[in-house]
Amino acid sequence: MKLLTFKGGTHPPEKKELAKDKALLRMDPPQFVYVFLSNHAGAPAKPVVKENDTVKTGQIIGEPGGFISAYLHSPVTGVVRKIDKLYHPVQGRPMEAIVIERTSEDDWQFLDHSEWESLSKEQLLEVIKKAGIVGLGGAMFPTHVKLNPPAGKTIDTFIVNGAECEPYLTVDHRLMLEQAEDLVLGVKIVMKILGTKKAYIGVESNKMDAYEHLKRLCSDSSIEVVLLRTKYPQGAEKQLIYAITDRKVPVGGLPMDVGVVVQNVQTVIAIKRAVVDRKPLIERALTITGEAINNPMNVIARIGTTIQQLVDFAGGLKEDAEKLIMGGPMTGIAVNRLDLPILKGTSGITVLSHEAEPIKKPCIRCTKCVVSCPMGLQPYLLYLLGNKRKYDQAVEEGLMACIECGVCAYVCPSKIDHVRVIKLTKKVYQALRGGKK
Amino acid sequence: MKLIQSDAPHIRTKDSVRSIMLDVLLALVPAVAVATFFFGLYALFLCLFGAIVGELIEWFIVRILRKQKDFSFDLSAAVTGLLLAMNLPPTAPWWLLLIGLLVALGVAKHAFGGIGQNIFNPALVGRVFLLISFPTLMTKWTAPVRGFTRMPWDAMTSATALGVLKGSGFSEAIQRFSYVDLFFGNVGGCIGETSAFVLLLGFIYLLVRKRVNPVIPATYIGTVFGFASIMYLVNAERFGTPLFHILSGGLFLGALFMATDMVTSPMTLKGQAVFGIGCGAVTMIIRLFAGYPEGVSLAILLMNALVPLIDRAFKPKIFGEVKV
Ligand code: SF4
Ligand code: SF4
Numbered sequence: 094m095k096l097l098t099f100k101g102g103t104h105p106p107e108k109k110e111l112a113k114d115k116a117l118l119r120m121d122p123p124q125f126v127y128v129f130l131s132n133h134a135g136a137p138a139k140p141v142v143k144e145n146d147t148v149k150t151g152q153i154i155g156e157p158g159g160f161i162s163a164y165l166h167s168p169v170t171g172v173v174r175k176i177d178k179l180y181h182p183v184q185g186r187p188m189e190a191i192v193i194e195r196t197s198e199d200d201w202q203f204l205d206h207s208e209w210e211s212l213s214k215e216q217l218l219e220v221i222k223k224a225g226i227v228g229l230g231g232a233m234f235p236t237h238v239k240l241n242p243p244a245g246k247t248i249d250t251f252i253v254n255g256a257e258c259e260p261y262l263t264v265d266h267r268l269m270l271e272q273a274e275d276l277v278l279g280v281k282i283v284m285k286i287l288g289t290k291k292a293y294i295g296v297e298s299n300k301m302d303a304y305e306h307l308k309r310l311c312s313d314s315s316i317e318v319v320l321l322r323t324k325y326p327q328g329a330e331k332q333l334i335y336a337i338t339d340r341k342v343p344v345g346g347l348p349m350d351v352g353v354v355v356q357n358v359q360t361v362i363a364i365k366r367a368v369v370d371r372k373p374l375i376e377r378a379l380t381i382t383g384e385a386i387n388n389p390m391n392v393i394a395r396i397g398t399t400i401q402q403l404v405d406f407a408g409g410l411k412e413d414a415e416k417l418i419m420g421g422p423m424t425g426i427a428v429n430r431l432d433l434p435i436l437k438g439t440s441g442i443t444v445l446s447h448e449a450e451p452i453k454k455p456c457i458r459c460t461k462c463v464v465s466c467p468m469g470l471q472p473y474l475l476y477l478l479g480n481k482r483k484y485d486q487a488v489e490e491g492l493m494a495c496i497e498c499g500v501c502a503y504v505c506p507s508k509i510d511h512v513r514v515i516k517l518t519k520k521v522y523q524a525l526r527g528g529k530k
Numbered sequence: 531m532k533l534i535q536s537d538a539p540h541i542r543t544k545d546s547v548r549s550i551m552l553d554v555l556l557a558l559v560p561a562v563a564v565a566t567f568f569f570g571l572y573a574l575f576l577c578l579f580g581a582i583v584g585e586l587i588e589w590f591i592v593r594i595l596r597k598q599k600d601f602s603f604d605l606s607a608a609v610t611g612l613l614l615a616m617n618l619p620p621t622a623p624w625w626l627l628l629i630g631l632l633v634a635l636g637v638a639k640h641a642f643g644g645i646g647q648n649i650f651n652p653a654l655v656g657r658v659f660l661l662i663s664f665p666t667l668m669t670k671w672t673a674p675v676r677g678f679t680r681m682p683w684d685a686m687t688s689a690t691a692l693g694v695l696k697g698s699g700f701s702e703a704i705q706r707f708s709y710v711d712l713f714f715g716n717v718g719g720c721i722g723e724t725s726a727f728v729l730l731l732g733f734i735y736l737l738v739r740k741r742v743n744p745v746i747p748a749t750y751i752g753t754v755f756g757f758a759s760i761m762y763l764v765n766a767e768r769f770g771t772p773l774f775h776i777l778s779g780g781l782f783l784g785a786l787f788m789a790t791d792m793v794t795s796p797m798t799l800k801g802q803a804v805f806g807i808g809c810g811a812v813t814m815i816i817r818l819f820a821g822y823p824e825g826v827s828l829a830i831l832l833m834n835a836l837v838p839l840i841d842r843a844f845k846p847k848i849f850g851e852v853k854v
Contacts, residue, residue, distance in 0.1 A: 103543075260541065417533050427533075455647065457547055458793050460798070494849070499539030503541065506545040
C-alpha cells in the first residue's frame, strides 16, 4: 500500500510500546485544581468568579479576553480558594491561575442548547466557543476561530490529524480505538460547520489497529481514512496537508490559504462532547509515559490537575528520573517542578531517565540537518547566522518558515542546538522589527 | 532527584562525530588489507602510523598548543592520517608521512580553526605539500610484491598505469596493466588507491550505514567516464579508453573517500552534483593536458575552494515558497 508522506523528516525511536496498549483510565478529580487564565493561545481569559465563590463542574469561570481567546470552566464542583500567580510552563513566567478546592461530587452545569441537528453553522460555532474548546494537540488555538475562516477563504477539505508522530505519546491512538464513534460524529459536525464535502482522517502506519477500526466505521461516509508513513514530523500541519492533498501551504500562510482546516483527534472528540453531550471542556486525555515512570499509561484527567498527582497516579517516578517534559520529547517543554498543573493543550507527561551527556562538536557539515529539515531550510546556516546576530540575513534564509519541529537538532551528530538558537533569533528579530515600526 | 530544564528536542540521535569517523575507518579496512597483500607489511605499518600518530598530533595541537580543555578523540584526525598514508607510495619513509601529517593537521586543519572549519581536505593538502617538497620520494613507484611478509623495496620499480599512458600511449599501457589488474589493484601506485574493487566495497558499507550519499562519487566518476569517452573518440591511442581512466590512478580513492569529505564538500545534493562534475572535469584536464599524469588531488582541492560559492548558489527549496 502506498503510504502518504512529505520530504525530509527523521525516525526517532518511537517508544510507543510503553503505553500504547494501556486503555484510557479516568482519574478521580483531585482535591485542588489550578486553572490558568491563559489556557489557550491569545489573550488570557478574564475571571468572572472571585474568592469563596462556589462553582459547579462546567460552570464558566473565565470569559474570552479578546478575539483570540477562550472561555474557561470549572473542572470540579467546589469553592474558589484564590486567584494567584503561578509559573506558566508555556509562557515561561508567572501567570494568573484560579485555584479551586473540590468540595463534592460533580454537580454539572451543562451547556444549554437544542438538539445539534437543528443548529445552524453560527450556532454550532457559538457552542464550540462557549465550551472553551481549543486545539488539544498542543497549540491551544481557539477552535471556534480556526473553524470560522474569514470571508473570501473557501474551505473544501477537513483533515483530522491522527498522525501522533511525537515519540512516546499514545493518547490519540487510544482515542481513535476507544472513542472512534465520537470522533466520526465530531467530524460530521465540523463538516457541517465548514460546509465541506470531503474529510480525511490521517493515521500513521504504526497504528494499524486504529486505522482499520476507523476505516470500518467510515466505510460508507464521505470521510476517508488515509494511511501515512510513520515519520517525524508527519503530524505537522503543513506536512500533513501536503501528504494528504498534495497542496503546499505557502511560506507565511495558513492551511486555509489552500482550502484546508486541520484539527487534532481529541479536539474533534471534544467538539462532539460539547455539541451532542453538552459538556464544556473540563478534562482531557493524556499519556503519562517515559522510561523513568513506574507505570506508563493513558489517563483522562481534569484540566488543572498537577503533574504531581498525575505522576503519583502512574506509580511515581523512578530513581533515575532526570527530565520531565510536558508533551513529547521532540517539542515538549521540560519543567523542573511537579506542582504545575496541566493545561488544555498538555498531550502528555514524558519522564526520561538519566543519560550520558552527549559530546558537543562544531558543525562537521554532514548535511544531515539540511536533508532532514521538513521545511527545506538550512538549519546549520540559521544557527550560524543567529549566533552572529545577522538577523536580516537569517530571515532571508527562511528563518520564519521554521516550524520548530526539532528534527535538525535531533539528527545532528555534533549535537548542535539549532532549535534553541532559531527560536531565540525569531524572538529577537520580531522584537527589533516591532521596535522600529 | 533533580529534574533538569532544557530546550527541546529532548532526545538526540545516537550518531556522533566519532561514530561517523569510526565507520569511515572501518570502510577503509578492506583497502588497507589489500594494500598489505600487494605491498607487504610496511604498507600496513604506514597506515597504522598515519591513523595513530594523526590522532596524537591532534591531541597535542588541541590540548597543548591551543590549550582547549574539551578534547575528545573523535577519530577525525585518524581518518585524515589514514587517508594521507593511503595516498603515499608504498616505499615512502615514515618521516615523510610524519611531515605530511604535521602539515595536514597543523596547517590545513587547525590553522583554519579545527574540525569543521577547514576549507581544504587536510589529507590532500598534506599530500600535495609532500609532492611539491619531495617529488622523487613521492613518485617512487614499485610493482606489487604480492605476499604479506615481503617489503615494497624488494620490488622492482615500475611506472603507474597513467604514467605509461602518458609516456608510451594506450596500447603499451593496456598491455602492461589489464583491466582486471586495475580493478583488483594488482598494479603499482599509492598504497590505498590501486584496488577500485575494495574501495567500492568500503563505500557501499558507508552507503548502507547512511553515512554518505552517492551523489559526489557518481557525478565525479561519471564525468571522468564521459570526458574520457569523448577524448577516446578523438584519439584512442593517445587518450586511452574511458574504462582505463576510471580504474587507474587515484580516482576511486579520491571520488569515494576524499571528495566526499563532509567538511569540505557542499551542503545540498545539487551543490554536490556540481562539485562532483567539477572534480571530474578538472581531473581529466590535468590528466590529459597538464604535465602531470594524475589530477585527482589537485582537482578536489580546487573544487574545495569553490564550495562556499557553490553553497551560496545551490540552496534547497523552502517548502511552500512561491515561485517567482
Ligand atoms: S530548521 Fe526548523 S523546521 Fe527545519 S528541522 Fe530545524 S526545527 Fe524543523
Ligand atoms: S547536522 Fe549538525 S553537523 Fe551536520 S550539517 Fe547540520 S549542524 Fe552540521
